[in-house]
Amino acid sequence: PSNKKLLILPGDGIGPEVMREVRRVIDWMDRRRMVSFDIDEGIVGGASIDALGTPCSDETVAKAKAADAVLFGSVGGPKWDSLPFEQRPELGILRLRKDLGLFANLRPALVMDPLVEASSLKPEIVRGVDIMVVRESTGGVYFGEPRGVETLPDGKRRGFDTDVYHEDEIARVARVAFDLARKRRNKVTSVEKANVMQSGRLWRAVVGEVHKAEYPDVQLENMYADNCAMQLCSRPKQFDVILGNNLFGDVLSDLAAALTGSLGMLPSATLGAVDPTTGKRHALYEPIHGSAPDIAGKGVANPLAQVLSFAMLLRWSFGMEEDALLLETAVGKVLAGGLRTADIMQPGMARVGTSVMGEAVVREL
């Protein structure tokens, strides 16, 4: 049996069309190199709501658990916007994170040299930016109880959520950040609002303890979330690894991605704990861009973030460093050659659609 069991979940919006380009890459690998992936496909998000009445079925969860890695597209769209809270497409990805224990969401924000001009920031501010945001992704206000909207005796409503962290949840994601920093520029910026939030106070304390006991060689900086947003915008190069809880990690990783100016280029990974007996860990890979319903089905979406998510998957879940690099190099060459999808279009470049971009990557391979 293959040890490369891959589950593909295209999801909604542009998900299916960018995933098609990854399929081409996989086909090429199949033909050329005879890597035997064992590929399954499943449904999630709006597509799953339409077919099964739930954003993520038990069957999809079971398939994901059985796989060595999951390649995810994106979920959501206006079609499902009026559904009640418990039935929305977004809950599909939240359930996968939770049920597979995918607690560390890794979101690189990398400015590739040919794309420096695509940023809204000045070239001298963003050239060379290489940030990794490590976002806790199974805890905090996303899952904390109690939560709800209640009606008070006088008929008025009150909505509430609980932002809660156990020290072990903080410590394990902090370790992921410190480990990554050691392979990078050795600096972690841990972000919270320890000045106003109790969970933030614990966050800062625990990160400090893990640092002191296990990673004294890594530089640790604590920063308030509001200041971090500011600094990301004004001096992004100061950052190496940014560590944040589920909510701050969500907002700050999107900001970090935006400042590269090439959202359609950015992959991400969400990792679970390493199983001590098998040495394996659950992992899900997805582009940072969402389902982009406004351009879905038009054939103009940038497939490179999905392709690069697959490269990350090859590297981290299948140990195929060489093939990952090959794929990343091919993407780099396609860009250097001047091809651009609409989202990263620059004067003097050649504007192409989703499939031409995908084909070009395969050709470079």
Place this chain on the structure above:
Amino acid sequence: PSNKKLLILPGDGIGPEVMREVRRVIDWMDRRRMVSFDIDEGIVGGASIDALGTPCSDETVAKAKAADAVLFGSVGGPKWDSLPFEQRPELGILRLRKDLGLFANLRPALVMDPLVEASSLKPEIVRGVDIMVVRESTGGVYFGEPRGVETLPDGKRRGFDTDVYHEDEIARVARVAFDLARKRRNKVTSVEKANVMQSGRLWRAVVGEVHKAEYPDVQLENMYADNCAMQLCSRPKQFDVILGNNLFGDVLSDLAAALTGSLGMLPSATLGAVDPTTGKRHALYEPIHGSAPDIAGKGVANPLAQVLSFAMLLRWSFGMEEDALLLETAVGKVLAGGLRTADIMQPGMARVGTSVMGEAVVREL
């Protein structure tokens, strides 16, 4: 008795030195125009901790309640960083917001033409940006109960906060945003995570109801907080008024301020409810920049945000529109004349310190 009772709270860090420049402006007004301000001064933050053992004494609260307007500097600094949560300088400003019922924190992010180049964003992206962030400032996760760090039976810690909103809290701050939009470009972007938070779900619902019932003429857009951070960075000109809860408002207003590149220029106001019998409302004005302990006492801080906060105060609390405009025009002229403090320094300009900048404003007056 004067109806212009002003309480001055310089606070910590650069607070006292930038406040000194406002005093010059007030002196000039006193001499020239014989406006009779009734001025009191008080202590808050670290200064108050040092003197009285508390970040905000009952006396300071009483003075603030008795005043028609409060001009606030900034609080905090490394000196007080190791104090326990309940004794930190930040609690000074939080207590003032809460005890005076200052629920609407108004934070303009305005790119002044002479300062376009100070931004880290490209000139064509930020020229003309004029955003007003309306942040709810007495509710949400800043004050919600229960909150704390508890030790579980097994000795492990758990930190938790409650993000909670009552519909009336949402409605009143939404009205402030809609009212402002009507005097501006008639658009409100309301920000939450209604896709994952219950308080966010209520937020979106109530803002929609207030819009429909009372402000159908204003354009309302709902946006997730992560997307808003992205959009602020890539296309800031799309925004007019941004409305958010205490936490999102904190982070996004700092981001909006940062993208102007001239944090040292930005004032803010925090307003309470209008008293139906007197027609008055409590109000506190402060620069967006913090206490900047790294440059405190060096005479290099930019006093203009504090001066412009005073202009806002004149306009909104004392109804002195003409004098506010006079002061703002003077600031504009000083900049057009080429004077710059270090934070907004640009090639070809004349670098000056705090007091030279303050004097220049008075000279222009």
